[in-house]
Amino acid sequence: MLKYQHIANEIEKYIQDHALQQGDKLPVLDELMIQFGVSKSTIIKSLELLEEKGVIFQVRGSGIFVRRHRRKGYISLLSNQGFTRDLESFPITSKVLELDIRKPSREVAQNLNIDQEQDVYHVKRIRYIYEQTLCVEESYYNKSIVTYLNTEIATDSIFDYIRDGLGQKIGFSDSYLHIDKLNEEEAQYLGLQKGDPKMDVETIFHLSNGQPFDFSRLTYNYIQAQFFIQANGQ
Amino acid sequence: MLKYQHIANEIEKYIQDHALQQGDKLPVLDELMIQFGVSKSTIIKSLELLEEKGVIFQVRGSGIFVRRHRRKGYISLLSNQGFTRDLESFPITSKVLELDIRKPSREVAQNLNIDQEQDVYHVKRIRYIYEQTLCVEESYYNKSIVTYLNTEIATDSIFDYIRDGLGQKIGFSDSYLHIDKLNEEEAQYLGLQKGDPKMDVETIFHLSNGQPFDFSRLTYNYIQAQFFIQANGQ
CATH class of the missing domain: 3.40.1410.10 (Chorismate lyase-like)
Known part of the structure; x- marks a missing residue:
């Protein structure tokens, strides 16, 4: 597993552990870099992967948000x-x-x-x-x-x-x-x-x-x- | 529309115009750069977008291939x-x-x-x-x-x-x-x-x-x- 994939899993775990809901805001890029101890380019690749997987969405100039559907059992x-x-x-x-x-x-x-x-x-x-x-x-x-x-x-x-x-x-x-x-x-x-x-x-x-x-x-x-x-x- | 999106559309059009089928190989990266007159980083972003859209798949060390399902009317x-x-x-x-x-x-x-x-x-x-x-x-x-x-x-x-x-x-x-x-x-x-x-x-x-x-x-x-x-x- 490549580093950015590992960090993506860590961020996903962070979302679950904190029971974040759809629309909740994640820390900004600089904070995520510090929190996970990796470079900006790694965090950006991790976030792109999570966006592709439908775990987050990014709004330019506004931030990184949690994407999580609400219905269970599907x-x-x-x-x-x-x-x-x-x-x-x-x-x-x-x-x-x-x-x-x-x-x-x-x-x-x-x-x-x-x-x-x-x-x-x-x-x-x-x-x-x-x-x-x-x-x-x-x-x-x-x-x-x-x-x-x-x-x-x-x-x-x-x-x-x-x-x-x-x-x-x-x-x-x-x-x-x-x-x-x-x-x-x-x-x-x-x-x-x-x-x-x-x-x-x-x-x-x-x-x-x-x-x-x-x-x-x-x-x-x-x-x-x-x-x-x-x-x-x- | 950003440049890499435009090039992605051009590559998709190329696939259609040449009636390429699932598994057909696209030109290598260097050839695509020349063909579309753009930088390597632009071509790479275009190819990532096309992969995400399910138009191509890339096999490391082997090449870029067309992904196209065969059934019509779905x-x-x-x-x-x-x-x-x-x-x-x-x-x-x-x-x-x-x-x-x-x-x-x-x-x-x-x-x-x-x-x-x-x-x-x-x-x-x-x-x-x-x-x-x-x-x-x-x-x-x-x-x-x-x-x-x-x-x-x-x-x-x-x-x-x-x-x-x-x-x-x-x-x-x-x-x-x-x-x-x-x-x-x-x-x-x-x-x-x-x-x-x-x-x-x-x-x-x-x-x-x-x-x-x-x-x-x-x-x-x-x-x-x-x-x-x-x-x-x-």
């Missing part, structure tokens, strides 16, 4: 670091339904940018939040990148394993959302009725070198699913 | 510059159902960070895409910021008017998504059946000084609504 739709990390404050568990190595369909191969002869890991699992069904997930991992998976890993966090176990660096993601009605099978998995509303989220996750490694489709329980999106100004 | 859930600007390539029209000045409910006042004695503009309209209903929208504008509105403005783009007519600078936004079933009234507006799926998006839009000016609730037609989210790596 899942961020912007994180691409996997649920378990994302929802650290939520008790997320998983039940693995299927785990196998197979040849991808044309759709899966296209989204992973591989050909249909290459192997993928296929994982189907139900994810629970507070012991209620949150979503049913079907994921396909490029096996030349995610070289090994088993039920134990898939019951826990696959993304933590890819990062820490396989040493891969996770980069950006593209997600596509649709609203529709549950079919019979989905309804059964989620404990709902056929025809009830659902949100499908298809995501292509890339390594930081731009290579797609995971194509997943999550079908959410509409009763549990509350989502949050922060957008920055341009 | 609405970005990240833009906070209003639909009409956002969906420039889509034919969006509006029908204004109600427009009045009123005292806000407690919920509206809280979200706009004003007290219930202050006036708000209330606008209810249906928005159409390709002449199909896209959503029904109910918005509340802090009248001390959005000092005037009429039906003609509300039929067109309210955000363009706030920016260009009132000279306000639009900043960040916070959105909350829920999936649920349409009630009778919503179904009628959207031309669907009661009980059909819907997505509700509540958004608080802030000026760049952090002041909330618009609290809106959009109820989407699930058949028309396809959404897209790009997330950057950390």
Whole structure:
């Protein structure tokens, strides 16, 4: 972790420790330099990172302010670091339904940018939040990148394993959302009725070198699913 | 517009003009400097902006690559510059159902960070895409910021008017998504059946000084609504 990233984390911790709210003013630049014992250029880079992450906003000539939404219990739709990390404050568990190595369909191969002869890991699992069904997930991992998976890993966090176990660096993601009605099978998995509303989220996750490694489709329980999106100004 | 923003637009135009696809490599830094006739520090700031906007990704020691999702016809859930600007390539029209000045409910006042004695503009309209209903929208504008509105403005783009007519600078936004079933009234507006799926998006839009000016609730037609989210790596 680079110094400015470390300082950004420290500032974020400062905001939490002091229970600062949206619109609260942070110390001025000179004070932050002294407080964290770093140069002006480091503080500026830290603040830029925090602004990008939606933790603060800066108003020219006026100061640095805390940005913090007020509603609790919402899942961020912007994180691409996997649920378990994302929802650290939520008790997320998983039940693995299927785990196998197979040849991808044309759709899966296209989204992973591989050909249909290459192997993928296929994982189907139900994810629970507070012991209620949150979503049913079907994921396909490029096996030349995610070289090994088993039920134990898939019951826990696959993304933590890819990062820490396989040493891969996770980069950006593209997600596509649709609203529709549950079919019979989905309804059964989620404990709902056929025809009830659902949100499908298809995501292509890339390594930081731009290579797609995971194509997943999550079908959410509409009763549990509350989502949050922060957008920055341009 | 600052120089690096202008150059960022030029690079984006270059990508479009050359029909570059996801993963295509851009010229190296030195070539970009020459091509656009600017300094290294300007090019670097332009590239950082484009990375933030999800137009490119940079791989250390390897180069600058185009980031471009492949699916057409999706609405970005990240833009906070209003639909009409956002969906420039889509034919969006509006029908204004109600427009009045009123005292806000407690919920509206809280979200706009004003007290219930202050006036708000209330606008209810249906928005159409390709002449199909896209959503029904109910918005509340802090009248001390959005000092005037009429039906003609509300039929067109309210955000363009706030920016260009009132000279306000639009900043960040916070959105909350829920999936649920349409009630009778919503179904009628959207031309669907009661009980059909819907997505509700509540958004608080802030000026760049952090002041909330618009609290809106959009109820989407699930058949028309396809959404897209790009997330950057950390």
